[in-house]
Amino acid sequence: MRYILGVDGGGTKTTCLLANEEGCILKRIVSGPSNPESVGEKKAKENLSQAIKTTLKGQKVEVICLGLAGVDLPEDAEKAYRFVKRLKVAKKIIVENDGIIALSGATVCKPGVVVSAGTGAIVFGLNKAGEKTRASGWGYILGDEGSGYDIARRGIIAAIKALDGRGENTSLLNKIPQYFNQPSIISVALWVYSSDFQLDKMAGLSPVITEAAREGDKVAQEVIREAAKELALAAGAVIKNLRMEKDEFEIACTGGVFKAKGLILSTFKSEVKKIAPQSKVIFPKFSAASGAVLMGLKEAGVELKGKVLKNISSRRMSLRAERNVIASRRRSNLKVLYTSSLDPSGNSKEDT
Amino acid sequence: MRYILGVDGGGTKTTCLLANEEGCILKRIVSGPSNPESVGEKKAKENLSQAIKTTLKGQKVEVICLGLAGVDLPEDAEKAYRFVKRLKVAKKIIVENDGIIALSGATVCKPGVVVSAGTGAIVFGLNKAGEKTRASGWGYILGDEGSGYDIARRGIIAAIKALDGRGENTSLLNKIPQYFNQPSIISVALWVYSSDFQLDKMAGLSPVITEAAREGDKVAQEVIREAAKELALAAGAVIKNLRMEKDEFEIACTGGVFKAKGLILSTFKSEVKKIAPQSKVIFPKFSAASGAVLMGLKEAGVELKGKVLKNISSRRMSLRAERNVIASRRRSNLKVLYTSSLDPSGNSKEDT
Numbered sequence: 230m231r232y233i234l235g236v237d238g239g240g241t242k243t244t245c246l247l248a249n250e251e252g253c254i255l256k257r258i259v260s261g262p263s264n265p266e267s268v269g270e271k272k273a274k275e276n277l278s279q280a281i282k283t284t285l286k287g288q289k290v291e292v293i294c295l296g297l298a299g300v301d302l303p304e305d306a307e308k309a310y311r312f313v314k315r316l317k318v319a320k321k322i323i324v325e326n327d328g329i330i331a332l333s334g335a336t337v338c339k340p341g342v343v344v345s346a347g348t349g350a351i352v353f354g355l356n357k358a359g360e361k362t363r364a365s366g367w368g369y370i371l372g373d374e375g376s377g378y379d380i381a382r383r384g385i386i387a388a389i390k391a392l393d394g395r396g397e398n399t400s401l402l403n404k405i406p407q408y409f410n411q412p413s414i415i416s417v418a419l420w421v422y423s424s425d426f427q428l429d430k431m432a433g434l435s436p437v438i439t440e441a442a443r444e445g446d447k448v449a450q451e452v453i454r455e456a457a458k459e460l461a462l463a464a465g466a467v468i469k470n471l472r473m474e475k476d477e478f479e480i481a482c483t484g485g486v487f488k489a490k491g492l493i494l495s496t497f498k499s500e501v502k503k504i505a506p507q508s509k510v511i512f513p514k515f516s517a518a519s520g521a522v523l524m525g526l527k528e529a530g531v532e533l534k535g536k537v538l539k540n541i542s543s544r545r546m547s548l549r550a551e552r553n554v555i556a557s558r559r560r561s562n563l564k565v566l567y568t569s570s571l572d573p574s575g576n577s578k579e580d581t
Numbered sequence: 582m583r584y585i586l587g588v589d590g591g592g593t594k595t596t597c598l599l600a601n602e603e604g605c606i607l608k609r610i611v612s613g614p615s616n617p618e619s620v621g622e623k624k625a626k627e628n629l630s631q632a633i634k635t636t637l638k639g640q641k642v643e644v645i646c647l648g649l650a651g652v653d654l655p656e657d658a659e660k661a662y663r664f665v666k667r668l669k670v671a672k673k674i675i676v677e678n679d680g681i682i683a684l685s686g687a688t689v690c691k692p693g694v695v696v697s698a699g700t701g702a703i704v705f706g707l708n709k710a711g712e713k714t715r716a717s718g719w720g721y722i723l724g725d726e727g728s729g730y731d732i733a734r735r736g737i738i739a740a741i742k743a744l745d746g747r748g749e750n751t752s753l754l755n756k757i758p759q760y761f762n763q764p765s766i767i768s769v770a771l772w773v774y775s776s777d778f779q780l781d782k783m784a785g786l787s788p789v790i791t792e793a794a795r796e797g798d799k800v801a802q803e804v805i806r807e808a809a810k811e812l813a814l815a816a817g818a819v820i821k822n823l824r825m826e827k828d829e830f831e832i833a834c835t836g837g838v839f840k841a842k843g844l845i846l847s848t849f850k851s852e853v854k855k856i857a858p859q860s861k862v863i864f865p866k867f868s869a870a871s872g873a874v875l876m877g878l879k880e881a882g883v884e885l886k887g888k889v890l891k892n893i894s895s896r897r898m899s900l901r902a903e904r905n906v907i908a909s910r911r912r913s914n915l916k917v918l919y920t921s922s923l924d925p926s927g928n929s930k931e932d933t
Contacts, residue, residue: 364745370773371738386723393716394818421722466746 231291231529234284234319235521236277238263238297239327243276244518245284250291250529252537254522258284264298273299278316285318293319294525296330296517321528327517328353328363334520335481335513337538338527340473343513344464344497347484348432350376352460354467362470365463369428374459377432377486383452384438385421388414391448399448400441408437432485439489453492460486460493461500468505477507487512515541583643583881586636586671587873588629590615590649591679595628596870597636602643602881604889606874610636616650625651630668637670645671646877648682648869673880679869680705680715686872687833687865689890690879692825695865696816696849699836700784702728704812706819714822717815721780726811729784729838735804736790737773740766743800751800752793760789784837791841805844812838812845813852820857828857833865867893 230249237244243263247256260280265273281293293313300306306324313322332343332353342354350373351366369378388405390396392414402414411417420426441449468474480501487494498510515523519541523533531537582601589596595615599608612632617625633645645665652658658676665674684695684705694706702725703718721730740757742748744766754766763769772778793801820826832853839846850862867875871893875885883889 364747367738367741367770368774370734371741371770382722386719389719389723393815394822395716395814418719418723422720462747463745470746 232288233522233525233529234281234290234293235330235518235523235525236281236293236295236297237327237330237516237518237521238273238277238280238295240264240267240298243280244516245280246518246522247284247288247290248522248526248541250526250531252522252526252531252540254519254541256284257518266299274312277312281313281316281318289317290319290525292321292323292525292528294323294325294330294521294528296325296327296521298327300324300326323524323528325521325524326353326363328366329355329361330520330524331483331513331517332361332481332520333524334515334517335483335511336479337514337533338520338523339479340476341479341481342464342467342473342508343481343483344460344487345484346376346460346482346486348377348429349373350379350460350463350484350486352463352467354464354471354473356471356473357476360471362467364466364470365459374463375456375486377435377484378428379459380438380452380456380486381431381434383455384434384441384449385414385417387448387452389418397448400444400446401438401449404437404441405434408434435486436489439491439493442492450492454496456486457493457496458500461497461504464497464501465504468501468508473508474505475507476505478505478509479511480505480508481511481513483513584640585874585877585881586633586642586645587682587870587875587877588633588645588647588649589679589682589868589870589873590625590629590632590647592616592619592650595632596868597632598870598874599636599640599642600874600878600893602878602883604874604878604883604892606871606893608636609870618651626664629664633665633668633670641669642671642877644673644675644877644880646675646677646682646873646880648677648679648873650679652676652678675876675880677873677876678705678715680718681707681713682872682876683835683865683869684713684833684872685876686867686869687835687863688831689866689885690872690875691831692828693831693833694816694819694825694860695833695835696812696839697836698728698812698834698838700729700781701725702731702812702815702836702838704815704819706816706823706825708823708825709828712823714819716818716822717811726815727808727838729787729836730780731811732790732804732808732838733783733786735807736786736793736801737766737769739800739804741770749800752796752798753790753801756789756793757786760786787838788841791843791845794844802844806848808838809845809848810852813849813856816849816853817856820853820860825860826857827859829859830857830861831863832857832860833863835865839864 233248235246240262243260245258246254248254258280261276262268263273263277297309300309309324310322328351332355335343340355340357344352352364355361365372373379384401385405387396387399388401391399391402406413406417409417438449438452442453464480585600587598592614595612597610598606600606610632613628614620615625615629649661652661661676662674680703684707687695692707692709696704704716707713717724725731736753737757739748739751740753743751743754758765758769761769790801790804794805816832
């Protein structure tokens with residue numbers, strides 16, 4: 230039996246999935262971040278090799294497929310490739326940006342587009358010819374339009390403009406301070422410039438804007454519509470750059486922003502339909518880590534259909550039940566955040 | 582003869598002007614910053630009292646008028662008042678936000694509006710009834726729309742969107758990296774997130790966007806138009822809040838952004854004319870520090886006209902010649918950046 234290791238290396242954690250060639254996920258390890266931009270190169274390498282070694286425990290695999298945040302340029306990929314090669318754990322090594330494995334998971338390695346809108350926002354696409362491209366994802370100052378952070382920022386600005394008399398009155402003037410447990414929007418503004426400020430705390434406000442929009446607040450609705458249009462603009466750029474306007478393909482929406490569905494999803498859908506009428510907006514079929522496994526399986530010559538996909542799916546289902554255990558472990562703040570193994574039947578068995 | 586001390590206390594420097602009741606500026610001292618938000622309360626107080634003491638050298642004045650950055654709330658003003666009172670240098674003390682003295686200088690204490698667009702942007706207004714208000718000025722993350730920083734940021738985003746295929750092509754894609762001496766817009770984007778990043782360095786890019794707009798670049802023109810509209814929106818909010826739509830008054834434009842004149846000024850003018858058709862867009866008559874002197878003179882019962890204004894003006898003219906000396910002194914990085922005295926005739930005489 231041949232094995233595949235899929236790695237999703239991000240700025241907050243690194244997820245490793247060990248699968249056999251039938252798509253059965255045998256083990257799942259979640260370790261510290263492996264994005265050099267967030268933890269530095271040394272720590273990123275340490276976390277990555279620890280995650281891989283903890284998962285494999287000396288075992289070798291046919292293919293290791295890594296999707297790594299911060300791998301934007303060919304030289305980044307080359308560097309990561311050489312590092313993983315030295316670990317001597319796999320016959321074949323694939324190194325990609327984490328957006329590519331997210332895309333592969335979302336569309337099961339088919340041509341398509343993945344729009345990720347969490348704290349940040351980025352769009353990746355793959356066409357029939359195997360060409361890949363991206364748009365947005367330029368960070369919280371210059372890009373990430375339509376992300377949770379961006380929606381939060383637009384919401385606070387809208388409230389401030391209402392206060393100044395530069396904009397229409399809005400329920401956000403009360404809702405935003407309430408959410409942050411602050412006495413006023415001015416205190417919220419001061420917090421944004423304080424040392425206590427964090428991007429993800431700010432992004433956490435985004436559901437409050439969505440709620441206000443759902444309740445009929447016109448200003449909040451405009452913020453959500455603008456965000457949706459920005460996400461569609463980025464998706465549209467990827468579609469045009471890959472000449473996919475007339476193709477049938479899936480656009481997978483992922484990240485906290487799309488969880489709100491409602492106005493953001495409906496506006497996004499109607500906007501992308503203008504660019505690619507044959508496209509279909511979906512939620513991802515598999516996670517980014519599973520996407521890495523799928524790419525690894527494809528590289529090993531395994532056909533991605535039937536039982537293989539069912540095996541990955543069944544694992545995916547069982548993970549839901551596992552999450553409560555995971556959440557409680559996370560609180561203990563272990564370097565290896567959580568680890569579990571499964572027998573090929575898909576029954577969860579903890580492996581501490 | 583009675584004397585007036587005008588103080589402009591900002592985030593980069595503190596300017597003191599000593600005048601007699603005829604409006605003759607007798608001495609000018611520029612010292613370190615006195616904004617507690619930029620240098621901390623202790624240092625701000627030190628710089629402020631040093632600036633005042635260096636200017637007065639034991640002399641007492643009729644009125645001291647201070648315009649201090651960071652004085653936003655009544656309690657800030659009260660605190661600054663108590664601190665200055667302990668210095669025992671003046672019979673009367675006026676404490677205002679630095680925007681108010683800028684307004685007073687710009688319009689010679691008449692009802693009006695001052696729009697300041699430098700690295701940041703803020704608008705202050707004063708109506709016939711003596712009511713004051715402000716808009717914008719919420720800093721680089723949440724506000725300051727139309728500022729040099731904002732124009733620079735919008736320009737970089739426009740270039741990035743062109744690169745991604747999300748926006749029209751623009752000469753900014755070449756001009757921006759050239760300005761920062763970087764190989765590409767991607768390197769510029771990386772710099773924005775680096776520890777080397779500074780707001781004023783970023784704002785320094787704004788004339789490049791203006792230049793591209795002047796050369797006919799449509800994308801740059803749109804950036805400038807948006808900035809002008811934001812500044813007009815803030816001015817309009819102040820005008821409406823003070824019920825000045827039908828009044829005749831002056832809107833004074835100050836800061837590096839307006840130095841470019843051209844598209845930004847013409848768009849701003851046409852936008853504010855829609856709100857207040859009787860208003861007149863001007864450049865400030867006097868500096869913020871002179872505005873503090875004017876407020877002090879007014880408090881002392883001096884009429885702000887004729888010879889008094891001529892005396893302040895002649896000082897203002899002579900300062901231009903003085904600036905070369907000032908610039909060379911600044912390089913020596915003294916805590917008291919520069920100091921000069923004038924005899925009442927207005928002839929400059931250095932006082933080191």
